[in-house]
Amino acid sequence: MKKSAIAIVISSLVALQGCSNDAVTATQNVSQSQTPLAPQVVSASEQYLSMVDQYFNDTLELEPIYATYVGVNTYNDKFGNSLSETYLKHRHELNTRYLKQAKTIDASELTEELKLSHSMFIYDRDMDLKSEAYPAYFLPINQFYSTVFTMVQLGSGESAQPFNTVEDYQNWLSRLSGFINWIASAEQRMQQGIDNKVVLPRTLVERIIPQLDAQLVESAPESLFYAPINMMPESFSETDKALLKKSYTQLIESKLLPSLQHLRDFVKGTYLPNARGSDGWSGLPNGRAWYQQLANKHTTTQMPVDEIHNVGLSEVSRILSEMDQVRIQVGFKGDLTAFFDSLSSEPQYFFTDKQDLVDGYMALKEKINLVLPQYFNVMPKADYVVKPVERFREKSAAGASYQSPAVDGSRPGVFYINTYNLKAQPKWGMTTLSLHEAAPGHHFxxxxxxxxxxxxxxxxxxxxxxxxxxWALYAEYLGIEMGLFEDPYQYFGKLSDEMLRAMRLVVDTGLHAKGWSREQAIQYMKDNSPMAESDIRAEVERYMAIPGQALSYKIGQLTILKLRAKAETKLGDKFDLKHFHDQIITSGSLPMAVMEQKVNDWIEVELKKH
Known part of the structure; x- marks a missing residue:
């Protein structure tokens, strides 16, 4: 009888290691008594799960700040310089390797849920590799998204970075050192951007300078990065407290603040004079193709940007008509433009106290929570809280935003409301904003x-x-069925927010594909909505900074509504709205094509049941 493979290996090791005769005899007995081992069969699902788990671990190592946000604290001392050549090379190799490996897995042998995941995984790797054709690293900061903001938030003690132990504090010092290196890299990349004519519009650079100015203070204790020292746990020894205080002071004063000062001086003295006069991406080398790629990425479709523009024009026209019906319903005597002006200026539509605005959203939370069980089988275990946007970023931040809860349940989700300009936060817009940012929108x-x-x-x-x-925009639509828009003014708020998303299709494509100026985009939004001018300016400048992102809202909502209408038509009386919602939100976030396939499969299964 032939020895099994494992017996041969054991025998070889015995010979090499000079084992006793007893061991040799035992090995021979095993080889004589056992039948050959059958090769282990690994299913396609096991292969896939093993691969994506390894991918996830590799990604966490490459993106240590991302790891912190998802609750993996192994890399809390690392920064991860996404602007370095080493990072770019590793990211390319990771995406290439895993795309090739994923394509070797027989998707037909996967479970239904893993088929969706497999399609999603291949889509991501392919999209990441396609994005490498465009030098986004030449534009490392803008006024809307900034690593500086991220680091300030992490260092506040109220975000994902933990500050519970002495090691946590030391980890943050190490991460800050990596951030200081990143600042130098950002300057180098922006200089390369200047050399290659890939720079931000002048208006956006002017917005960045005061944001950097806000970080420049006289001494370490005045810096936002010093915040952890002011909240050290009582359990720390006096020796540890003194050492940490000294270390933080030295790092901030001798390295961090000088680096931020140098970045600010570079942006103002070198980058601003070389900023471009054009406002859209078409003003960059190969900018039109780059913009189409960004539109594809953000919408997860292949819709041509001209088609998106036309969809936007159609939606704006429809929503204007509905807004006029509200004007008639409430008995307003002037035209729609006058109605906009009234809603945007009359004192009864605004709070005068910032806390009253926050409290109003907390009251809405309770009202909405009462009706949610009628529409959802699955609801999150995590709660959310309402907070005002921090002062250091409130001037440039959006009117509202959402931050996800901690994965381990230690921190709730946060619905941020910008209280900087109360005239930009009308009472009639509160219901739709809460539905969008909190429940059942982003938080859910x-x-x-x-x-x-x-x-x-x-x-x-x-x-x-x-x-x-x-989904969040669909959640606003769902508010109609929930009975939350019986007040016509609150329904107008829903239309106003929907109008914003429709205008985005027109303005974003106008700026980046049709040669619109910033001023032209601002005027279009003023003509078609009651938004505060300060909000309009911030919105337009946001589109200038992150092209294509604003297209995703309306395209995503229209896709979900289309799928719901299809399911209602095909299933008729058998259609269950709760079960439809299960299909949308119980597989995580999906590209549009993958989501459509999931819903189509569900419809077929439901039809067979009946």
């Missing part, structure tokens, strides 16, 4: 995704703007 979809047990880790934390923003 993102918290549920993080709490799912039967999907790979990478899928829990991956997000697609079209899916997540499309």
């Amino acid at each position: 979809q993102i918290a549920i995704k993080q709490e799912l047990k039967d999907i790979p880790q990478f899928q829990k934390f991956k997000g697609y703007t079209a899916f997540e923003e499309g």
